[in-house]
Amino acid sequence: MKIYLIGFMGSGKSFWGRKLSESMKLPFFDLDDMIVQQENKPVTDIFMEKGEEYFRGIEKEMLHDLTASHENFIISCGGGTPCFFGNIDYMKSNGKVIWLNTAADVLIERLLKEKKHRPLLSDIPDEDMKAFIMKKLHDRKLYYEQAHLSLPEETLSLKQIQEAVENE
Template sequence: MKIFLLGFMGAGKSYWGKQLSSHWDLPYFDLDEVIVEREGMPVADIFNTKGEDYFRRREAEVLRELVSENDRFLISCGGGTPCFSDTMDFMNEAGKTIWLNPSVAVMVERLQRKQYKRPLIQDLSAEDLSAFTEKKLAERQPYYEQSQVIISEDEITLETFDKLISHA
């Protein structure tokens, strides 16, 4: 089984990725963490020194490498991963895509807790963060909507995933 967790920043991809990989006994990769390890610098530094275009190209390369190197896995993708380099089509062909789509209010509340770690939002006020989230989410939604499974509840459990994903 090859599973890709998708969604905006603060949707819960990393949290659920760790929970589900353990629950389903799958190797787990956080795409951003793999990129950080391979590049030897934090995502924010990659953005600042090499630019977003470089990061997006590297993200697509690393994702494809992980897919080719592993027969089964769960990957938590970055929020923008599906939106570049035909990555959404690639993921849909390679495995099962799951869009975690909680309410904007829930995502903003989560983002405020670790805002300093995220290069796209680190300098935004609370009001600007909410507006930014709504705007970026609207831009990315056409990609996210191509997911094979969409979970739009704010409160989800492992059982929610078990019911929606056949992992036999």
């Protein structure tokens, strides 16, 4: 079984991916962490030094490599992964795509606390964060909505996610 977790940054993909991996005894990969290992630098540095386009290309390659080289896994995708290079269609044709659909207010609260670690947010003043997140979320929702499953992250339990995955 191949499971791709998608959703906006701060939606809980890595958190739930690790839990689901333990529970289902499947390998877990965090796409951003894999890129950091390969490039030997943080995502923020990759964005600053080589740009988003370079990052998205590496992200696509990593997604395809992991998919081709493993029969079973859970992948926590970056927030923008489904939005580039037809990645959403690729994931849907190779496994189950689950959107952790987290409320905007929850995302804003979480992301304000960790914005220095988020390349798309690091230069945005706190007072402009809500508008930026709302716009970016609106732009990406078109891709997120294509997932096989949409789960409200704030009310999730591990049991609910497993049942949803197994019954899809």
